[in-house]
Amino acid sequence: MATLATGALTLADWAKRLDPDGKGPAVAELLSQSNEVLEDAVFQEGNLATGHRVIIRTGLPTAYWRSINQGIPTSKSTTAQVDESIGMLEAYAKIDKDLALLNGNTNAFRLSEDSAFLEAMNQAQASTLLYGNPATDPRQYLGLAPRYGAISGAGNAQNVIDAGGVSTNNTSIYLVVWGDNTTFCTFPKGSKAGLSHDDQGELVVYDANSNPYQAFQTHYQWKNGLVVKDWRYVVRICNINTANLVAESAAADIIKLMSRALDRIPSLGMGRPAFYMNRTVYSMLRIQALNKSQNVLDINSGLNQFGTPTSWNTFEGVPLRRVDQILNTEARVV
Numbered sequence: 161m162a163t164l165a166t167g168a169l170t171l172a173d174w175a176k177r178l179d180p181d182g183k184g185p186a187v188a189e190l191l192s193q194s195n196e197v198l199e200d201a202v203f204q205e206g207n208l209a210t211g212h213r214v215i216i217r218t219g220l221p222t223a224y225w226r227s228i229n230q231g232i233p234t235s236k237s238t239t240a241q242v243d244e245s246i247g248m249l250e251a252y253a254k255i256d257k258d259l260a261l262l263n264g265n266t267n268a269f270r271l272s273e274d275s276a277f278l279e280a281m282n283q284a285q286a287s288t289l290l291y292g293n294p295a296t297d298p299r300q301y302l303g304l305a306p307r308y309g310a311i312s313g314a315g316n317a318q319n320v321i322d323a324g325g326v327s328t329n330n331t332s333i334y335l336v337v338w339g340d341n342t343t344f345c346t347f348p349k350g351s352k353a354g355l356s357h358d359d360q361g362e363l364v365v366y367d368a369n370s371n372p373y374q375a376f377q378t379h380y381q382w383k384n385g386l387v388v389k390d391w392r393y394v395v396r397i398c399n400i401n402t403a404n405l406v407a408e409s410a411a412a413d414i415i416k417l418m419s420r421a422l423d424r425i426p427s428l429g430m431g432r433p434a435f436y437m438n439r440t441v442y443s444m445l446r447i448q449a450l451n452k453s454q455n456v457l458d459i460n461s462g463l464n465q466f467g468t469p470t471s472w473n474t475f476e477g478v479p480l481r482r483v484d485q486i487l488n489t490e491a492r493v494v
Contacts, residue, residue, distance in 0.1 A: 186307045195286035195479040198435050202338040203347045203353045208387070211245045212346040214389050245294065246348055246385035247301045248283055254365050257374040266376075267425045274378055275358075281355055281380055286485040289333075289345075289386060301385040305333055308396040311493055316391040319424050323412040325401030330490040331438060333397040333414070334423045335478070339431025342393035346385045355382040377380065393422040393430060398493040405444045414445045415452060418475055438486040445480070 206212035219238035226232050253274045260266045292303035311322045323330075337344055345351045358379040388394055397417045405411045418435065425433070437445070438442045473480050 162208045177186070187336070195282060195485055197289060197336075197434075197436050197483050198282065198286055200336075200338060200432065200479075200481065201289075202340065202343075202432065204340055204344045204387070205351075205353070206246065206346040206349050207448075208243065209349055210384055211243050212387050213241060214387060215239050216242055216389065218257070244346065244385050244387045245301050246346065247286075247288065247292070247299055247382055249382045249384070251277050251281060251380045253378040253380070254375045255377075257362060257376060260376055260438060261308075270376055270378070277380055281382055283485060284380055286357075286382075286483060290485055291292075291422050291487075292386075294470050302385065303338075304353060304388075304394060304396065305332070305386060305430060305490075307391075308394060308398075309493060311398070311462075319392065319395045321395065321397045321417055321420055321494070323397055323400040323417055325404070325412070326492050327403075328396065328489060328491050329402050329404050330473070330492060331441060331486060332490060333400065333418065333421070334436040334442060334486075335418070335425065335433065336427060336436065337393040337395075337425060337433045339387075339393070340360040340430045343386075343388050343389050347383050348386050351383060355380060357381075371422045388395035392424070392426050395424045397421055400441065402440055402488045407438065407472040408444075408447070411444070411448075414441065414448055415475075417457050422476060422478070428478070434481050435475060436481045436483045436486065438484060438488065440488055441481050442480065446465055446473075 196211040217237055217238060218240045221237050222233070223235075224232040245295070252486060255270055255273050260269050271297075288300050288303055289302050291305045293306045294300055295306075306317035308316060308320050309333060310317055311320045314320075338344060345353075358381075360379055362378045363372055363377045364372050366372055397414075400412045400414070400417075403411075421435075422428070
């Protein structure tokens, strides 16, 4: 796997700093195995108890040409305050005490059972990072898809590239530059980053008929939000028709689209850039690259048509990440 440049704190970094007992890092490593966007994301502590307030520049001052003995008008920039919300994702794992003791290694058995909850939390968080929309569910934070949800008319529409799909079997690729001044995840002021788990030990719990029994209980909680401080550092390639892509008939040219996406970013050096796509797109990208390179690829030197080392997990030096939560059933973005 290609690595991102260092410099900003990831979830694993925060876990190592805030959970010296070792439980945090173990959870962070488990989470990074499925949806790589969660591994890449930069985390920053919020400046509010329930979110993060950012100041966004909305206009530049006016500069004037001046003549000798002639003054110029004063001018100023304009800014706006934006409060980004944070959502609380929670789950409880309950395992009957006698069932756990049957295994002979209670702790290992509990971990194997709790892994399903970890994966569920992982998938829900990745899905919300992409598709979360408080307009339809006020408990969620705003994800990337609704933020970059129009190819015309919106202020950030120039960073939404249309791949031409018109049906409802579309998907998207995201180019995100993670950084403290570009795009980052946030958590409430004074709290911990990432998924926290509280082993509550043996408790009296109740079944569906309110009858008590002894069980081991674990509480999972993940408070998270997304801040796009500078919209220019995210690009969405939308309306990629997956049926055409797989059939290689009237398919979107992913390589050209990704090249265009790179040119939308003012400066890749502002953070840690990465492309995010699902497995369908990742696979077809490799096939398109092979088709384009078959006549110009220097097998002996290992260089591609751009004269750079051949690699299937980077594009022009930007890491390629697979995210299963990116759907193949997106409606057309208009």
